Amino acid sequence: EVQLVESGGGLIQPGGSLRVSCAASGFTVRSSYMSWVRQAPGKGLEWVSVIYSGGSTFYADSVKGRFTISRDNSENTLSLQMNSLRADDTAVYYCARAGYSSTYAFDMWGQGTMVTVSS
């Protein structure tokens, strides 16, 4: 079955660090354009970061310098290392695959993992 499963969310204090992961099955992460998209409680969708099949990475201005996207080809997983977390980083974090020969048409999503930044 083709699917994405996120893990690693939780409650973290402001200024802290957290790593969320996304396990893929049914396709290879290294051959895909993979993104992280987040959704704050009661709010809309916000793109966070992408890693291209070639390894290039890009970030939204709101997380640049604080978040790092990576993948583990042997484990077929995608990760997002989040440092210097702030209250406005509180959100459900989704990993998403781009399909249809597009960089940003997200044809597959995980179920999401909740990250809460609060003291």
Add this chain to the structure above:
Amino acid sequence: QSVLTQPPSVSGAPGQRVTISCTGSSSNIGAGYDVQWYQQLPGTAPKLIVHGNSNRPSGVPDRFSASRSGTSASLAINGLQAEDEADYYCQSYDSGLSGPVFGGGTQLTVL
């Protein structure tokens, strides 16, 4: 403030047609970048229902159609059904921001 502007809510009776607009600018939709549409049912992840401006993935009913013109795009849903009640998001790429952007979302209520 979202880069792409959608109405916060729309509604319609079962069987009716509704449309959801998505207004952008010359740095995104107006620049020719593709528009996607997503449906998000309560408590679930978004689902892609239109890609490349007007293409439906396999399994999406043909009651859903979309188009792009100038700096705007729109999603139409014909023959509304109770199961269509969800949030809908448009998405494109913005050259000024160098990344994908989403609309603020439109809540569809089936009366």
